[in-house]
Amino acid sequence: MTGWDHEWQGAVGKVTAAFGRLPDAVRLELAASARAMVAHKQAMQQLVTRVDAAAHCAGCGGACCAKGKYHFSAADLLVYLATGQPLFTPRFDNGLCPFLGEPECLMPPGYRPFNCITFNCDLIEDQMPRDEVARFYRMEQELAARYAEIRALFPARSMDGSLL
Template identity: 80%
Template sequence: MAGWDHEWQEAVTRVTAAFERLPQAVRLDLEELARGMVAHKESMQQLVAGVDAATHCAGCGGACCVKGKYHFSAVDLLVYLAAAKPLFAPRFDNGLCPFLGEPECLIPAGYRPFNCITFNCDLIEDQLTRDEVSRFYRMEQELSARYAEIRGMFPGRSMHGSLL
C-alpha cells in the first residue's frame, strides 16, 4: 500500500512539474482542450444515464469498476490541473480500484479515465438504441482524438500511459 501511495505521488509530481513548465499560451490551449474533454465525457455519461446505467451498475456492484485498476493517465491528471480542480486521494487500501469510493467513483464523470468512461457492459449497451450505440462509439473515437491532441502538446511519449 505505501508503495502505491509513493508511486502515485511521484507521478503526480512529475506531471504537475511538466504542466507548470508550459508557456502561458500553451497552458491556455490546454485549459480549453480540458474544458472540451470534460464536457465530452459528461455527454457520454448522459447518454448512458438515459438508460439508467447507474441502476444497472448498482445491481451488479460495479463489477467492471471492481476489476479495473490504474487507468488514470497523465492526460487525465493534466485535465485536473488545467481545470484547477482539487485532486482526489486514491484508496490503495481497498484491494479494489483505488478510485472506487463509498459508494461510487471518487472521480466525477467528466474527469474519469478513458477506459472508465467508454466501457459499457452488455446490460447497458443492450438498452441503447442502434443510433445511440453508433453515437456513443463515434464519441469514443472523438475522445481518443482529444487525448492524442493533449498528449501531442508534450515531448515524445512523456504523457502516454497510466500514472501507475
C-alpha cells in the same frame, strides 16, 4: 504511506512539474482542450444515464470498476490541473480499483479515465437504441483524438500510458 501511495505522489509530482513548466500560450491551449474533454465525457455519460446505467451498475456491484485498476493517465491528471479541479486521493487500501470510493467513483464523470468512461457492459448497451450506441462509439473515437491533442502538447510519449 504504502508503496502505491509513494508511487502515486511521485507520478503526480512529475506531471505537475511538467504542467508548471508550460508556456502561458500552451497552458491556455491545454485549458481549452481540457474543458472540451470534460464536456465530451459528460455528454457520453448522459447517453448511458438515459438508460439508468447507475441502477445496472448497482445491481452487479460495479464489477467492472471493482476489477479495473490504474487507468488514470498523465493526460487525465493534466485535465485536473488545467481546469483547477481538486485532485482526489486514491484508496490503495481497498483491494479494488483505487479510484473507487464508497459507494461510487472518486472522480466526477467528466474527469474519469478513457477506459472508465467508454466501457459499457452488455446490460447497459442492450438498453440503448442502436443509433445511440453508434453515437456513443463515434464519441469514443472523438475522445481518443482529444487525448491525442493533449498529449501532443508535450514531448513525444512523455504523457502516454497510465500514471501508475
